[in-house]
Amino acid sequence: MSNRIVMLRLLEVSLLWGCNYVASAYLLRDFSPIFLSYSRLVLTSVFLLSIAMISRKMRRPTKQEWYILLFAGLFGTLFNQFFYFIGLQYSTAGNASLIIALSPVATTFLARMFLGESLTVQKLSGAGIALFGVVLIVLFSGKSLGVSKGDLLLLAAMLALSVSLLFIRKLTVTMPSYDITILATVIGTVLMTPAAVWEASQGHLHMSLHLSTWLILACVAIFGQGLAGFWWNQGISAVGASTSSMFMNIPPFVAIIVAYFVLGDSITLSQLAGGALILIGVAVSNRRMQAQAPLQTAHAQAK
Secondary structure, X not given: OOHHHHHHHHHHHHHHHHHHHHHHHHHOOOOOHHHHHHHHXXXXXXXXXXXXXXXXXXXXXXXXXXXXXXXXXXXXXXXXXXXXXXXXXXXXXXXXXXXXXXXXXXXXXXXHHHHOOOOOHHHHHHHHHHHHHHHHHHHHOOOOOOOOXXXXXXXXXXXXXXXXXXXXXXXXXXXXXXXXXXXXXXXXXXXXXXXXXXXXXXXXOOOOOOHHHHHHHHHHHHHHHHHXXXXXXXXXXXXXXXXXXXXXXXXXXXXXXXXXXXXXXXXXXXXXXXXXXXXXXXXXXXXXXXHHXXXXXXXXXXX
């Protein structure tokens, strides 16, 4: 596969991931949040498992790897998706994409706290810039000055994702990202089943009765999550993590622009300024951490 095709696919992935935020906000108009998340995960899991059965490349994880996968699925899929979809009900697709973009910086601090990794002046500077960007978005993107309930839940989703990346980082020592993505997604889907049952038992479950809406959901699950993840991993293998990571600057701004035309969301100055600061901060903080880029993107951008 030529580098031109690889770069085109990476661009397509970044566009898909940016549109995923908007599609999620759109689908929440016809689905309850937990059922929407669960349905999408089920479809994605079926797609990933089908690919795994066809390729026959996966090996059985060891007992220790199963334990780590359990926590990766718990935080990266169950907690992340739970807080993400509920938070999105009270926020915007643009805010969601920008807050989730803070994940690499949060992972850096969590790695310092739990793994003992060093914090350089460069990392601290980048983190400070990115955090200031988040403050701008959370405080000034609403109709009035203040902290949005939705943005706080999205911050919780981002933190859950960042915690899961610590487990994924440990798994990549012995397992390929291909296996981790599939197994962590499937485990997280199984763990979310009780939450979906609870939502139904409380009478809060509702779903669309329109075929077109279900087709959008299927496209998001199969193409926006499943296929995009494979293309991203292929891109990293072909052109390297450093080149691939540049495309991660695109999804937040794609989400803001598409949400403006599709959902009628306004584009605020605080979003643009905060988003720019977040992306600059992430770039500064991760300049010497490009080898870890696939850990963040393959798992984080399934929104």
